[in-house]
Amino acid sequence: MVSRELTGDDGRDGPGAGPGPGPAESGTEGGLDGEVFVRWLRLAADEVERAADRLTELDSAIGDADHGGNMRRGFQAVREGLAEDGPRSPGAVLTTAGRTLVSTVGGASGPLYGTLLRRAGKALGDAERVPGAELARALRAGVDAVAQLGGAAPGDKTMLDALVPAVDALEKSGGTDFGAARTAAEEGAAATEPLRARKGRASYLGERSIGHRDPGATSSALLIAALDRAVYGDTEGDD
Amino acid sequence: MLINVPESVVPDALRGMAAAHPELTVDVERRVVLRRDAPVAGKVALVSGGGSGHEPLHGGFVGPGMLDAACPGEIFTSPVPDQMVSAAAAVDSGEGVLFVVKNYTGDVLNFDMAAELAEDEGVRVAKVLVEDDVAVTDSTFTAGRRGTGATLFVEKIAGALAAEGAPLERVEAVARQVAGDSRSFGVALSPCSTPDKGGPTFELPPGELEMGVGIHGEPGRERRAMMTSGEIADAALDAILDDLRPDGPVLALVNGMGSTPLVELYGFCAEVHRVLGERRIPVARTLVGNYVTSLDMAGASVTLCRADEELLRLWDAPVRTPGLRWGA
Numbered sequence: 001m002v003s004r005e006l007t008g009d010d011g012r013d014g015p016g017a018g019p020g021p022g023p024a025e026s027g028t029e030g031g032l033d034g035e036v037f038v039r040w041l042r043l044a045a046d047e048v049e050r051a052a053d054r055l056t057e058l059d060s061a062i063g064d065a066d067h068g069g070n071m072r073r074g075f076q077a078v079r080e081g082l083a084e085d086g087p088r089s090p091g092a093v094l095t096t097a098g099r100t101l102v103s104t105v106g107g108a109s110g111p112l113y114g115t116l117l118r119r120a121g122k123a124l125g126d127a128e129r130v131p132g133a134e135l136a137r138a139l140r141a142g143v144d145a146v147a148q149l150g151g152a153a154p155g156d157k158t159m160l161d162a163l164v165p166a167v168d169a170l171e172k173s174g175g176t177d178f179g180a181a182r183t184a185a186e187e188g189a190a191a192t193e194p195l196r197a198r199k200g201r202a203s204y205l206g207e208r209s210i211g212h213r214d215p216g217a218t219s220s221a222l223l224i225a226a227l228d229r230a231v232y233g234d235t236e237g238d239d
Numbered sequence: 240m241l242i243n244v245p246e247s248v249v250p251d252a253l254r255g256m257a258a259a260h261p262e263l264t265v266d267v268e269r270r271v272v273l274r275r276d277a278p279v280a281g282k283v284a285l286v287s288g289g290g291s292g293h294e295p296l297h298g299g300f301v302g303p304g305m306l307d308a309a310c311p312g313e314i315f316t317s318p319v320p321d322q323m324v325s326a327a328a329a330v331d332s333g334e335g336v337l338f339v340v341k342n343y344t345g346d347v348l349n350f351d352m353a354a355e356l357a358e359d360e361g362v363r364v365a366k367v368l369v370e371d372d373v374a375v376t377d378s379t380f381t382a383g384r385r386g387t388g389a390t391l392f393v394e395k396i397a398g399a400l401a402a403e404g405a406p407l408e409r410v411e412a413v414a415r416q417v418a419g420d421s422r423s424f425g426v427a428l429s430p431c432s433t434p435d436k437g438g439p440t441f442e443l444p445p446g447e448l449e450m451g452v453g454i455h456g457e458p459g460r461e462r463r464a465m466m467t468s469g470e471i472a473d474a475a476l477d478a479i480l481d482d483l484r485p486d487g488p489v490l491a492l493v494n495g496m497g498s499t500p501l502v503e504l505y506g507f508c509a510e511v512h513r514v515l516g517e518r519r520i521p522v523a524r525t526l527v528g529n530y531v532t533s534l535d536m537a538g539a540s541v542t543l544c545r546a547d548e549e550l551l552r553l554w555d556a557p558v559r560t561p562g563l564r565w566g567a
Contacts, residue, residue, distance in 0.1 A: 064315050064455050065436055102352060106316045111348035149348060196380075200344045203381035204457045 031129030032231065037093040038082055040230035045075040047222040058215040062202040067109060067215040074105035074113070090130045094121030094138075108200055109216065112146050112159060113223075119145040132175030132231075139167045150199060157197040157209065162188040162220035178228040185224035189217040245434035249291050249313055256298060260561055263301055269325050270318065272298040272309045277330040283401040283410045284308070284330035286323060287339040287394060289346050290315040292433070292534045293454060295562030296390060303567060304558035305398035306339075314433050314534075315455045317345035323353035327362045335363035335407035337414060339393055341386025342370035365407055367414040369393055371423045371542060373482050374451025374459045385453050388492045388531050388542030389421030392554075395563065399556035413553070417544060422483040424475040425459070425540030427452035427496065431533045450474060454496075454533045454540075468503070472510035475541045480518065483543060488523035489515070490544040490554060495529035496536040504528065507539050523551055530562065 048055075048071045056068030078097045088096075098118030102110050120142035124130055130138075143163045152158045154165075166185035173180055192214035197203045202214070242248050250267050257265035264273040278284065287297045288310030297309035308326035312318035327336045336357070340350045347368070354364040371389035375381055397414035405413075427449040430439035441456045443449055448466065451459025466474070493508040495501070508527050515522055523546050531540070546554070557567030 060436070060440065064457075065433070065440055066313075066316055069435060070313075070316060103319050103321050106312050106319045106349065107345040108317075108348055110319060110345075111352055149351075150344070198380050200382055201455075201457065204375060204385075204453065206380070208458065 031127075031131045032090060032135060033129050034088050034090050034093055036230050037090045038088075039234075040227050041075075041078055041082060041093065041097050043226035043229050043234065044223050045079040047226050048072055048075045048219065051219070051222055055215050055219055058213055058218055061212045062197065062205055062209045063215060064201055066107065067219065070105045070107050070109055071113075071219055074101045074110065077101075077104040089124070089126050089128055090135075091121045091124035091126055094118070094124065096121075108150070109219070112150055112216075115145050115149050116142040116163070118142075132170075132178075134175065136167065136170040136175040139163075140171065143167050152199040155195065156199045157192045157195040157202060157214045157217070158199050159214075159216040159220040161192045161195070161214065162186075162217040162224065164188070166220075166224045178231045182221075182225050182228040185221040189213065189221040192217045240432070240434055240437075242434055245437070248434045249311060252291070252294075253298075253311070256561070262559075263561075265298075266325075270311055270322050271326045271329070272301050272311070273326065273329055274301055274303070274307050277307050278332035279307070279330075280332050281334060281404055282307075282332055283334045283405065283407045284327070284332065284336045285339060285394065285398050285401055285410075286310070286326050286330060286336055287390070288312065288318045288323060288326075288350075289341050289343070290317055290455070292431075293532050295529075295560075296531045297394075299562030300391070300394050300398075300560050302558070302560035302564075304402050304556060305394050305560050305563065307336075314435065317343065317349045320349050320353035320356055323350060324356045324360070327353070327357040327364065328360060331362045335365065337397060337401070337407065337410050338364060338366045339390065339397070339414065340366055340368050341390055342368050342383055343385065344382050346386075363407060365411040367393060367397070367411060367418055369418045369421075371418070371421045372451075372453065373422050373424055373478050374453070376460075385457065387425065387454050388423040388494050388540050389418060389544065391492060391494075391526075391530050391563075392421055392490060392542065392544045393417045395558060396550060396553045398558070399553040402556065413550075417550065420483075420545040421542055422479045423492075423540050423542040424478045425452050425454070425494075425496065425538060426450055426471055426475065427456065427459075427533075427536055427538040428465075428499070429535075429537040431456050431497065431536035433534065448538070451478070452496075452533075452536075452538060454531060456533060456536065468507045469510045469513070471539075472507060472514050472541070476511065476514045476518075479541065479543055480520075483545065485520055485543065485545045488521040488546050488551075490546045490550070491515070491522050491525045492530065492540075492542040493525065493527045494531050494540045494542065496538040496540065497529060497532040498535045498537045499529075499539055501528065504539060511541055524554055 052068035059067035102114030123138035197209035310322035369386035370384035
């Protein structure tokens with residue numbers, strides 16, 4: 001059983017997102033269907049849209065000031081792709097979205113986010129419903145693929161500093177506690193601030209990258225927050 | 240800025256290229272620049288690409304004796320794999336394709352994915368990574384040396400060998416040789432401004448310069464008070480020769496970053512020759528001009544490449560592109 005109480009969530013999603021939508025309706029009991037995944041990506045597109053300027057601002061401190069724009073372009077294309085097709089399996093939704101990101105974002109974040117979703121989607125296969133534990137395993141496969149592609153590890157001041165703790169938390173709860181994953185991702189992103197970048201363009205700054213939050217870890221935390229909201233039935237962004 | 244809107248800077252430039260260069264096929268939709276006569280039968284094809292804002296690199300180097308195709312990304316943003324896959328398919332004659340990739344995380348990842356996808360479609364792909372910027376010393380703790388001026392050497396020399404009908408393995412080998420034997424160092428006298436931001440992407444007060452700047456304005460080794468052209472040449476060549484140690488003649492590129500006038504670049508070229516003369520390093524060929532630029536940045540870079548006779552022969556071979564042409 002999953003409930004808001006168990007996740008320790010404080011209802012920060014605002015009214016309607018409290019304990020109301022129970023697990024039977026939209027939690028992980030009986031598995032998550034394709035609709036949850038569509039909702040996840042729409043909410044992620046909303047989050048990215050809202051945070052785009054902030055992502056660019058973070059990126060102009062230690063990168064090249066294009067992360068917000070690139071992510072916005074990519075998730076806009078994902079949203080358009082979702083509108084075109086009817087219901088699909090969770091795996092197909094993620095795989096398609098991953099391909100779209102690869103084809104539209106460019107830079108490093110296109111291949112990295114694209115790989116995350118594609119690899120997770122492939123791991124889910126074509127099942128119509130996916131238990132939470134299965135999703136945790138699929139996300140682990142996606143995150144491992146990102147680490148391999150980017151040659152990075154946690155502590156390098158990258159997306160992984162949000163994604164790895166999120167997947168750890170989700171796995172630890174047997175794929176039930178999405179709120180814990182979200183908290184872990186947000187804490188992980190915040191914890192990149194004192195780190196020195198070792199990968200990507202920020203690495204050229206060396207010591208000067210210290211004191212700035214990593215834009216990739218920040219956008220990764222948005223993605224996990226959107227997943228938490230989608231699993232618990234938050235429908236904002238369904239349009 | 241001389242633009243319409245920031246979003247259309249790259250497609251607008253491509254439409255202009257198409258208008259000015261009927262010898263090229265410019266596909267604005269797919270964002271690829273191709274030789275009009277591609278695929279050239281029996282020839283290995285060269286494909287490069289990267290973020291826009293470094294013109295004439297790469298689109299300006301498409302033509303006989305150099306690249307078969309270029310894939311321009313958004314300003315300072317690497318292209319997406321679809322561009323390289325479509326370029327590779329359009330220029331492959333069956334002899335295979337060499338990807339020339341500058342060492343930036345985004346370029347490397349997108350070209351890697353493109354190589355896999357193109358191979359799935361039956362195109363034989365080899366890759367060469369250009370990483371010549373000696374300003375990045377700490378490569379264990381960074382994404383590694385950036386690809387800058389040596390890209391022109393690799394594209395010209397490997398392009399000449401491909402034009403002679405050499406097989407993919409040999410074209411790849413000479414590209415690796417040139418990439419491995421080239422080193423660069425750049426300085427910025429002013430920051431560059433991206434259309435998206437509408438202003439400078441980094442702070443560089445007048446009267447100061449960034450020693451070892453990257454071609455996107457990445458920070459270099461240190462910030463210094465303004466120096467003379469001669470002092471800059473001394474410092475740049477110290478950094479390069481610390482690493483390269485040529486035992487014979489070199490090819491030299493004295494490159495402008497975008498808004499430094501040629502009269503200053505030639506003055507700087509004289510200083511570069513003076514330093515090399517003092518070090519008893521013969522300069523076999525010199526190219527001066529704006530070739531690997533950073534939008535409107537003021538400043539210059541020097542690239543040296545160890546050159547044997549075969550490399551010089553390939554350097555001198557005919558080339559006919561919008562950005563570089565001789566002997567043809």
